[in-house]
Amino acid sequence: MYDFNQVIDRTNTNCVKYDAMDSIYGTNALQPFWIADMDLPTFPGITEAIQKRLTHPIIGYSTYQTNDFFSPIKHWFQTRFDINVLKQDIGYAPTVLFTITEVIRMLTNEFDGIIVNTPSYNAFLTLIEGNKRMVVESPLEWCEDRYEMNFTHFEYLCQMPQNKIFILCNPQNPTGKVFTNKELLKIVEICEKNDVFIIADEIHMDFARKSKHISMAKMMPTYDKILVTTCLGKSFNISGMQHSYFITKDHFVKERLNQQMMTVYGLFGANPLIIQAVKAAYLEGHDYIDALNAHIENNMQIIDDYIHRHLNHTLEFHQPEGTFLAWIDFRKSGFSEIEVFEALKSIGRIAIGEGSIYEMHETTHFRLNAAVPESVLLEGLDRIKLTFETLYKKRNQH
Numbered sequence: 001m002y003d004f005n006q007v008i009d010r011t012n013t014n015c016v017k018y019d020a021m022d023s024i025y026g027t028n029a030l031q032p033f034w035i036a037d038m039d040l041p042t043f044p045g046i047t048e049a050i051q052k053r054l055t056h057p058i059i060g061y062s063t064y065q066t067n068d069f070f071s072p073i074k075h076w077f078q079t080r081f082d083i084n085v086l087k088q089d090i091g092y093a094p095t096v097l098f099t100i101t102e103v104i105r106m107l108t109n110e111f112d113g114i115i116v117n118t119p120s121y122n123a124f125l126t127l128i129e130g131n132k133r134m135v136v137e138s139p140l141e142w143c144e145d146r147y148e149m150n151f152t153h154f155e156y157l158c159q160m161p162q163n164k165i166f167i168l169c170n171p172q173n174p175t176g177k178v179f180t181n182k183e184l185l186k187i188v189e190i191c192e193k194n195d196v197f198i199i200a201d202e203i204h205m206d207f208a209r210k211s212k213h214i215s216m217a218k219m220m221p222t223y224d225k226i227l228v229t230t231c232l233g234k235s236f237n238i239s240g241m242q243h244s245y246f247i248t249k250d251h252f253v254k255e256r257l258n259q260q261m262m263t264v265y266g267l268f269g270a271n272p273l274i275i276q277a278v279k280a281a282y283l284e285g286h287d288y289i290d291a292l293n294a295h296i297e298n299n300m301q302i303i304d305d306y307i308h309r310h311l312n313h314t315l316e317f318h319q320p321e322g323t324f325l326a327w328i329d330f331r332k333s334g335f336s337e338i339e340v341f342e343a344l345k346s347i348g349r350i351a352i353g354e355g356s357i358y359e360m361h362e363t364t365h366f367r368l369n370a371a372v373p374e375s376v377l378l379e380g381l382d383r384i385k386l387t388f389e390t391l392y393k394k395r396n397q398h
């Protein structure tokens, strides 16, 4: 029904992934597997709804304070995640990162600590530091067959009075960890005991595959110092149309955020095309998300098989529980991060997410965006293979 294997030329659409690659990698001539948007078509219901809206000749200021916006969100959370989200707990904000930044600025002072699981989505680290707060690491540890939080260490961090916020990323970027109900309850218990506010970034919520996504919104009746922030950007591949929404029972935070947007930034209302997208996607996009996840799951299997067949002594990969991101370890190869990242660029001609931007120390990982057609993925894997074969050859010559 949906063709996720068609190769779509995205060049010359002002897309960051292809057309602005040079700002990061110094050239646009690499095969891109870096930034987290998909080379896959959005849900046709969204493009049709937007096109229909555009037949009206006026695109004036628009409000989200309407059931056109609230009802589809309620429907999605009820049907996908079994949660009855109340209208009055939903707010609109320009982006997920904007929301996170503003909550941090509202609830903490300069040099306070913000706890994040590491490896961490790089923008969390940048914006915490950019706002003169301290990144406090709660490292995820690989235990047998999945990433785990060290709760003893996490509790110790939460007990420090200067650490006021925990940013939970679930499903987690870059490891793909999907937090279990038990883990979320434990997080809530520790945060409540120590008065730590939880910001739950659930932007990857529709990509939980190995287990069901449990939203922090489910925990709000027990602890109200939680804000969930999310959007349709990743799930339906519309990140170019900036938008987000949040859910919180902390109405002090909700009202302060709204007031801040109005009186500090002069922001009000919503993008009318987004309201149409929310309606179309959340009322009719169930099959699309299921098909998309099946495609990504298949791609993860392809990566796994390829590595076992061709790169078993070089790379280690565990299929993620969620997200469309593959977190790949090159420790076994014995090469340093500098050698690997340089070679992936100059030999493989491929742009991956260098692990060092997600970690606070030297890395042995890179992140590969697997939301691509199968043929593109296979070409990328061949390029990675060529990279390491060439590195081994050079090493043997010395």
Ligand SMILES: Cc1ncc(COP(=O)(O)O)c(C=O)c1O
Pocket (backbone or CB within 6 Å): 036, 094, 095, 096, 097, 098, 121, 169, 173, 201, 203, 204, 231, 233, 239, 243, 244
């Ligand atoms: C975990 C996470 N949060 C937030 C974002 C960015 O969201 P926004 O563009 O709405 O700020 C991304 C994008 O990659 C992400 O992976």
